[in-house]
Amino acid sequence: MLRCLLILSLSLISSLAFADPLPSWNETHSKARIISFVESVTDPLSSDYVTPSDRIAVFDNDGTLWSEQPVYFQLIYAIEAFQKMAQDDPGMVTSDALKAAAAGDYKALAEAGEEAVIEVLEATHSGLSVDDFQASVNDWVATATHPVTGLRYDQMTYQPMVELLRYLRDEGFKTYIVSGGGIHFMRVFAEAAYGIPTEQVIGTYTETSYEVIDSVPTIIKQPAIGFVDDKEGKPINIDRIIGKRPIIAGGNSDGDYAMIEWTTAGEGPRFGLIVHHTDGEHEVAYACDSHIGRLCDGLENGPNLGWLIVDMAKDWSRIYTGAQYPGEGP
Missing domain, CATH: 3.40.50.1000 (HAD superfamily/HAD-like)
Structure with missing residues (x-):
């Protein structure tokens, strides 16, 4: 019995030592x-x-x-978050950039340039407590799915x-x-x-x-x-x-x-x-x-x-x- 345990232990140690790390x-x-x-x-x-x-x-x-x-995932989060915000308060859609975000129009937003993207990020990333923002991100990560995969x-x-x-x-x-x-x-x-x-x-x-x-x-x-x-x-x-x-x-x-x-x-x-x-x-x-x-x-x-x-x-x-x-x- 002791011999079997010893062999098993040595085998386990050996397998751990040579386990593929990648x-x-x-x-x-x-x-x-x-x-x-x-x-x-x-x-x-x-x-x-x-x-x-x-x-x-x-x-x-x-x-x-x-x-x-196809775009940074954080931008996808921002657009989807703004779509929900716009549904609750359509009055928030006050610019071409925000209209594109509300419509989920990534192409129009990209064509509008960096300032348009920043406007969407500011609308969804500011004015919130860090705790509330991270709770929103956590809900999104737990449920949202990628459009391709x-x-x-x-x-x-x-x-x-x-x-x-x-x-x-x-x-x-x-x-x-x-x-x-x-x-x-x-x-x-x-x-x-x-x-x-x-x-x-x-x-x-x-x-x-x-x-x-x-x-x-x-x-x-x-x-x-x-x-x-x-x-x-x-x-x-x-x-x-x-x-x-x-x-x-x-x-x-x-x-x-x-x-x-x-x-x-x-x-x-x-x-x-x-x-x-x-x-x-x-x-x-x-x-x-x-x-x-x-x-x-x-x-x-x-x-x-x-x-x-x-x-x-x-x-x-x-x-x-x-x-x-x-x-x-x-």
Whole structure:
């Protein structure tokens, strides 16, 4: 009996030791390179060893950790939220931008330009307490579905990237989201979707005010933009909030270029990663010519800078957490 228990225990230990940390990644150069880097910086005997306190990894969200097509999911939320608001109060529809939002006319809104989009975002993201806004987002995430896949938006996180985040944390890394998305929007689902707590979510934020309403101290979202966490804003915000240069940075567009460039320019072992959307069969293939997630500089310069370009079609055996091949739908 004792002998059987010993054999079983050794077998279990062996299986755990050799468990694949990235099962949704194909056996390609990309997977091997990620694992090799992580092993080198976590091995105390390695010349590249990095102490746990310096194992910081930062990732963009839209297009890197979850999908971003046909438009950013936060904009879809804003339009659907405004449609409900307009049904309750048709008097709110006071401009061409808001008319387009009320009609769900994404094309007209896009043609109206950035100011029109900002007007819709302000109408749905300001004048509310942070608690009320996040309750609205939480209800939307729990029920709304994507127009193409039919999946809930929180099911359209990328399974291979969720595995990568988990693998890094298992190896003593602290993982952060650093995204152009709204900080109060992403904080609603970040922990459940990615295992990233709210205090490790860095993003664009509006100005807020402190008010006591009916004897209740409250934080109110204001219409003015406080900080845009995109492009050069990303390394600035990382320095401001984290206070350390990460050793891993991942993104999918030229909006992430400065963050990856700054990360990999530091001393010691560094790792830059770009998710290249090449899988037009199971997701959407796009790069330099895209109106969302435009990727030109990263593709051209990244390899020469030592960055890993992840080819979704070749490197991943699965796309979404909420569906598997074939079909990727529900």
